[in-house]
Amino acid sequence: MIAFDSLNTPTDAYGRFLGYHNTGGGIARGAELRSAVAVMRSLELSGAYTYTDWRQRTPLTPGIWQTYDIPRHQYSFSATERFSPRWTGFFVYTGSTDYLTPIYGQAFRFGGRSRAQAGLSYRRPLSEFHALRLYIRGDNLGNQSYFEDGFRTPGATFTSGTQFEF
Numbered sequence: 001m002i003a004f005d006s007l008n009t010p011t012d013a014y015g016r017f018l019g020y021h022n023t024g025g026g027i028a029r030g031a032e033l034r035s036a037v038a039v040m041r042s043l044e045l046s047g048a049y050t051y052t053d054w055r056q057r058t059p060l061t062p063g064i065w066q067t068y069d070i071p072r073h074q075y076s077f078s079a080t081e082r083f084s085p086r087w088t089g090f091f092v093y094t095g096s097t098d099y100l101t102p103i104y105g106q107a108f109r110f111g112g113r114s115r116a117q118a119g120l121s122y123r124r125p126l127s128e129f130h131a132l133r134l135y136i137r138g139d140n141l142g143n144q145s146y147f148e149d150g151f152r153t154p155g156a157t158f159t160s161g162t163q164f165e166f
Contacts, residue, residue, distance in 0.1 A: 002020055004018075004020050025056075026055055026057055027054070027055050027057070028067075030050065030052040030053055030054070031050070032050045032051075033048065033049045034046065035047055042083070043079065043080070044080045045079050046077070046079075047076065047078075048076045049073070049075045050073070050074040050075070051073055052074075054066070054067040054070050061105065061106065061107045064100065064107045068107070069149065071097045072097050073096060073097045074094070074095070074096040074097075075094070075095050076092065076095070077093045078090065086124065087120070087121070088123070089118070089119065089120045090117075090118065091117070092116070092117045092118075093114075093115070093117075094117075096113050097112045098111050098112050099112070101149055103150045108150065110150070111146060112146075113144075114142065114144050115140050115142070115146075116142050117140075117141065118138050118141060119135060119137035119138065120137075121133055121134065121136075122134045122135070123165075131164075132162065132165070134161075134162055135160065135163070136158065136160040137158070138157070138158050139157045139159070140156050140157060143156040
């Protein structure tokens with residue numbers, strides 16, 4: 001297990017006081033399942049589930065054996081629709097159970113993530129190997145207030161842009 005925090009060692013060859021270092025290791029067990037199906041020629045549905053049981057050999061914080069930042073259960077569902085050769089839309093839902101995060105040497109439990117994303121894109125071919133794509137995308141459409149590594153994430157956001165394919 002590699003961690004990023006204070007090194008707490010006067011023998012660091014580079015004189016660092018903060019950075020990546022190896023911890024005592026751990027045991028990781030789990031399972032991942034994923035399925036995708038083309039319901040129609042233009043519609044693809046997929047789903048995924050991950051179960052993780054990752055424990056440290058020595059606790060990172062007194063009494064805490066569970067590895068930080070890794071929820072025990074994670075899941076997702078997506079749908080992609082090709083309305084025409086040029087128009088594509090998608091919807092993605094991801095979620096997880098609660099997890100632990102270290103903040104200043106203490107373990108804090110945060111609620112699971114639950115996030116919906118959706119988008120629409122238009123692809124205009126310019127030549128055989130070039131195209132222009134215009135898109136709009138919304139993230140965290142449920143405007144859920146959740147945290148990643150102890151930091152609050154933005155509420156609902158919207159992005160638009162242009163991509164050039166070559």
